[in-house]
Amino acid sequence: MLTSNSDWFDFRDSRAGFEARLWEQGQGYTGRVIEGAFDEADAYRMVCQLMAEGTSATAILAATDRQALGTLAALTDLEVAMPERxxxxxxxxxxxxxxxxxxxxxxxxxxxxxxxxxxV
Structure with a gap:
């Protein structure tokens, strides 16, 4: 999950809700939460770093569509197959x-x- 500053209530609440739903479905939460800026450029940088680390992740949840745009750009530039990989x-x-x-x-x-x- 890519998110922004955890001090912002909406991002903090989104993260808590995301993790809670995974637990409710019996999946637990074993992923990473990466905090960064709100924009596309920072998401691009975060995803490039994540991929360089050799992540085994199969999905990225971005807290905003702007972050998702940066994610798509990074994955495209890195030639990562979407949604297959x-x-x-x-x-x-x-x-x-x-x-x-x-x-x-x-x-x-x-x-x-x-x-x-x-x-609720």
């Missing part, structure tokens, strides 16, 4: 996401219906 999930469902190739799976959370994680 690595799936990418964003969060925001920005309208421009539908024009990406490969397409971006994104959590749609309209601001007017946002509730803190975990969902």
């Amino acid at each position: 690595m799936a990418v999930i964003g969060f925001d469902n920005l309208p421009t996401s539908e024009f990406l190739r490969p397409s971006l799976t994104s959590v749609d959370m309209p601001a007017d219906r946002w509730v803190p994680w975990p969902f």
